[in-house]
Amino acid sequence: MSDVSTLDEAPENAERKDLFHQGIISKLFPSNNMGLVRTENGREVPFSFEFVILLGEAKKPNDLREGQEVGYDLGWTSKGLRVTKIKVYSSPTSPTGDPHSEGEGSQGQDLPS
Numbered sequence: 479m480s481d482v483s484t485l486d487e488a489p490e491n492a493e494r495k496d497l498f499h500q501g502i503i504s505k506l507f508p509s510n511n512m513g514l515v516r517t518e519n520g521r522e523v524p525f526s527f528e529f530v531i532l533l534g535e536a537k538k539p540n541d542l543r544e545g546q547e548v549g550y551d552l553g554w555t556s557k558g559l560r561v562t563k564i565k566v567y568s569s570p571t572s573p574t575g576d577p578h579s580e581g582e583g584s585q586g587q588d589l590p591s
Contacts, residue, residue, distance in 0.1 A: 496549060496565065498549025498550055498551060498563070498565050499517065499518060499549065499550050499551070499552070500518060500547065500548075500549060500550075501515045501516055501517050501518065501547075501548055501549075501550050502515065502516045502545060502546065502547055502548070503515060503516075503542055503543060503544050503545065503546045503548060503564075504516040504522055504544065504545075505522075505544060506542060506543075506544055508527075508539075508540075511526060511527040511528055511539075512524055512525060512526050512527060513525055513527070513539075513542065515548065515550050515561045515564070517550075523550075523552060523559055523560065523561050524560055524561065525550075525560055525561035525562075525564065526560070527539040529555075529560070529562070530561060530562065530563065530564055531562065531563045531564070532563075532564055532565075532566070533549075533563060533564065533565040533566070534549075534565040534566040534567055534568075535566040535567065535568055536564065536566035541566065542564070542566070546566065547567065548564050548565060548566055548567070549564070549565035549567065550563060550564050550565070551563040
């Protein structure tokens, strides 16, 4: 019956209508212009801000956040396996939908003075 549990996971991945692999931004290193995507099997694959193609909601590397679920594509470069494309999906958790709003500062605004 363990085969049933693997079938239960399929509808979750079926929500995405594209062919990108699904992963999570695990680390961002802005000072080095690079980051890491954790793949479905747990491997962390690097990407360069300079060479990655951003699709979807992200228009520039500053729009990426650690822990963000993304679609990605891989390619071989002179430095080995790298993430070549990242697609950021719209996030239903953002109440304002404004990616430029300050997360830490806006929390204090809801408190009474």
